[in-house]
Amino acid sequence: MVKDLSVNLCGVRFANPVVPASGTFGFGVELADTFDLNLLGGISLKGTTAEARFGNPTPRIAECPGGMINSVGLQNPGIDVLVGEKVPALRKVYGGVVIANISGFSLDEYVKCCAAADACEGVDIVEVNVSCPNVHNGGMAFGTCAASAAEVTAAVKSVCRKPVFVKLSPNVTDIVEIARACEDAGADGLTLVNTFLGMRIDIKKRQPVIANKMGGFSGRAVFPIALRMVYQVAHACRIPVMGCGGVASARDVIEMMMAGAAAVQVGAENLRNPMACPEIVAELPAVMEELGIEKITDIVGIV
Amino acid sequence: MEKRLFTVTANTLAARDTYRMRLEAVEPGFVFSGEFVDIAIDGFYLRRPISVCDCGPGWIELYYKVVGEGTKVLSVAKPGSTLELLTGLGHGFDPSATGRAALLAAGGLGAAPLYLLARELKAQGKKVSVVLGFNKADEIVLLDEFRALCDEVEVATMDGSVGVKGFVTDAIAKMDPEYDYFYTCGPMVMMKAVCGVLKGGGEASLEERMGCGAGFCYGCSCKTLVGTRRICKDGPVFKKEDIIW
Numbered sequence: 236m237v238k239d240l241s242v243n244l245c246g247v248r249f250a251n252p253v254v255p256a257s258g259t260f261g262f263g264v265e266l267a268d269t270f271d272l273n274l275l276g277g278i279s280l281k282g283t284t285a286e287a288r289f290g291n292p293t294p295r296i297a298e299c300p301g302g303m304i305n306s307v308g309l310q311n312p313g314i315d316v317l318v319g320e321k322v323p324a325l326r327k328v329y330g331g332v333v334i335a336n337i338s339g340f341s342l343d344e345y346v347k348c349c350a351a352a353d354a355c356e357g358v359d360i361v362e363v364n365v366s367c368p369n370v371h372n373g374g375m376a377f378g379t380c381a382a383s384a385a386e387v388t389a390a391v392k393s394v395c396r397k398p399v400f401v402k403l404s405p406n407v408t409d410i411v412e413i414a415r416a417c418e419d420a421g422a423d424g425l426t427l428v429n430t431f432l433g434m435r436i437d438i439k440k441r442q443p444v445i446a447n448k449m450g451g452f453s454g455r456a457v458f459p460i461a462l463r464m465v466y467q468v469a470h471a472c473r474i475p476v477m478g479c480g481g482v483a484s485a486r487d488v489i490e491m492m493m494a495g496a497a498a499v500q501v502g503a504e505n506l507r508n509p510m511a512c513p514e515i516v517a518e519l520p521a522v523m524e525e526l527g528i529e530k531i532t533d534i535v536g537i538v
Numbered sequence: 539m540e541k542r543l544f545t546v547t548a549n550t551l552a553a554r555d556t557y558r559m560r561l562e563a564v565e566p567g568f569v570f571s572g573e574f575v576d577i578a579i580d581g582f583y584l585r586r587p588i589s590v591c592d593c594g595p596g597w598i599e600l601y602y603k604v605v606g607e608g609t610k611v612l613s614v615a616k617p618g619s620t621l622e623l624l625t626g627l628g629h630g631f632d633p634s635a636t637g638r639a640a641l642l643a644a645g646g647l648g649a650a651p652l653y654l655l656a657r658e659l660k661a662q663g664k665k666v667s668v669v670l671g672f673n674k675a676d677e678i679v680l681l682d683e684f685r686a687l688c689d690e691v692e693v694a695t696m697d698g699s700v701g702v703k704g705f706v707t708d709a710i711a712k713m714d715p716e717y718d719y720f721y722t723c724g725p726m727v728m729m730k731a732v733c734g735v736l737k738g739g740g741e742a743s744l745e746e747r748m749g750c751g752a753g754f755c756y757g758c759s760c761k762t763l764v765g766t767r768r769i770c771k772d773g774p775v776f777k778k779e780d781i782i783w
């Protein structure tokens with residue numbers, strides 16, 4: 236039972252459509268001793284900013300029904316360490332697609348970091364996380380308004396030759412409007428979705444579980460919402476979409492692809508099962524066989 | 539790190555709200571003191587980290603306290619049932635840091651990982667003094683086991699029902715042990731007090747809410763004097779002088 240699992244997004248070939256999502260797989264090397272990373276289609280690296288950041292105070296993690304809240308807050312060593320140390324270290328053990336995930340608190344920061352990621356030999360795709368607050372605009376996230384999402388996209392595109400995927404926030408009224416604005420501004424692809432703003436309270440202590448009060452909710456429970464957004468965006472835009480949110484099995488991957496995803500990212504599931512991605516990849520051929528699918532690309536957007 | 543299925547072979551009440559669980563697996567595996575396992579519990583999204591108290595070829599023993607929903611479900615796991623664990627997690631204690639004599643200071647279930655450490659230290663022929671602190675007599679665990687293994691054992695209870703009345707530090711003062719290196723595990727306030735009064739080098743095992751438990755989500759980071767560290771991977775055991783209290 237040999238199945239064709241390969242996908243091609245903007246000229247970048249992935250051996251299979253399964254990609255650990257940014258922030259849920261470190262810089263890849265952390266898991267190099269756990270399984271052969273080359274089983275993965277791609278890896279989206281931990282979100283990186285211009286300067287090193289500690290991130291938010293702890294506790295940063297909260298258990299939820301069907302998912303979890305994180306408020307890691309973009310802990311990272313800074314873009315110079317990413318391109319100078321992390322990517323080269325990963326490249327020693329891994330030949331698949333590398334996606335650099337970039338965050339910024341200003342337009343300048345996005346531009347600087349994306350240019351550095353673009354210039355880094357080991358990076359194939361630049362993924363721009365627009366869910367960050369804009370410090371020059373009262374802290375409103377870039378990705379919550381079509382105009383500022385488009386502004387970031389255009390600015391980043393002007394310094395990148397590699398494909399740029401804009402990663403959208405689901406915490407918006409109309410994700411299609413924002414997706415279209417990014418496409419019009421020159422995005423080569425879109426990743427969706429990021430986490431949903433959430434909160435838990437420790438009712439014994441009468442205080443929020445997360446030190447920062449709120450955080451990003453994700454995991455299995457968000458799958459139907461993420462799927463709906465992927466479906467809407469993939470049908471409204473021409474550029475490829477990487478579907479993300481609540482994916483936990485090979486069946487979920489197929490469902491996301493039927494909704495229109497050209498590749499699929501797996502996030503919080505990695506935290507509960509570090510073997511989630513290789514297990515999904517291994518499971519895919521049998522599920523395809525059962526469903527009568529020969530080439531995985533045959534099902535993209537068929538619904 | 540490895541993901542493996544274990545069979546529960548014992549899960550019994552050892553003290554108030556405290557259970558001793560024995561788990562067996564086919565392959566032997568090897569655990570060092572201070573390492574922990576991350577247990578998948580049906581109906582919960584994230585795993586629950588629990589320190590290894592004792593181990594041998596093909597088995598491990600844990601002590602856990604029922605403090606919430608997850609540990610409550612764990613407490614009704616029947617012998618014969620299976621649990622999926624991540625094993626080999628964490629950077630544990632360093633028994634070789636002790637020259638001749640070690641002091642172990644535990645608060646509550648902090649006694650669990652220190653028991654495996656005591657075994658390692660005794661196997662290296664070192665003198666081991668132990669101070670165990672509990673709130674009340676009905677919470678005491680592992681006392682007989684430590685007594686059978688170690689050179690001196692003192693207990694402190696907050697209500698004075700057993701041993702010295704007061705804190706672990708009070709019992710240490712009474713015992714006045716001879717040691718050249720110490721190890722502590724328990725609530726943060728207790729470890730801070732212990733590291734504050736004890737002279738010389740030592741190590742403490744820290745705790746934080748965990749996501750992956752294996753070093754790649756950066757959910758458990760803490761600031762130390764030697765930089766940012768992940769409690770689950772670079773720790774949970776840290777050198778006393780590196781910890782920011």
Ligand SMILES: Cc1cc2nc3c(=O)[nH]c(=O)nc-3n(C[C@H](O)[C@H](O)[C@H](O)COP(=O)(O)OP(=O)(O)OC[C@H]3O[C@@H](n4cnc5c(N)ncnc54)[C@H](O)[C@@H]3O)c2cc1C
Nearest residue numbers: 298586587588589601602603605606607608609745746747
């Ligand atoms: C390295 C390490 C070793 C540990 N060893 C032991 C041990 O040997 N025996 C033992 O009884 N307990 C131990 N704990 C604490 C134990 O993990 C928690 O008590 C347990 O996860 C609580 O789960 P719950 O569902 O019952 O509680 P809930 O409060 O319902 O849990 C909700 C969430 O909070 C997390 N959480 C709650 N309390 C803690 C805590 N104190 N530390 C970390 N996460 C917490 C849970 O993992 C879960 O994600 C250890 C923790 C760590 C980090």
Ligand SMILES: Cc1cc2nc3c(=O)[nH]c(=O)nc-3n(C[C@H](O)[C@H](O)[C@H](O)COP(=O)(O)O)c2cc1C
Nearest residue numbers: 256257258282305364428429453454480481502503
């Ligand atoms: C611990 C954690 C850290 C994350 N960090 C980032 C990040 O740095 N950049 C980013 O774009 N998304 C980040 N995300 C969002 C995920 O990449 C993903 O979009 C989201 O979690 C939804 O997928 P899931 O339901 O499979 O988790 C993070 C998610 C988690 C759980």
Ligand code: FES
Nearest residue numbers: 749750751756770
């Ligand atoms: S819990 Fe994920 S890095 Fe420590």
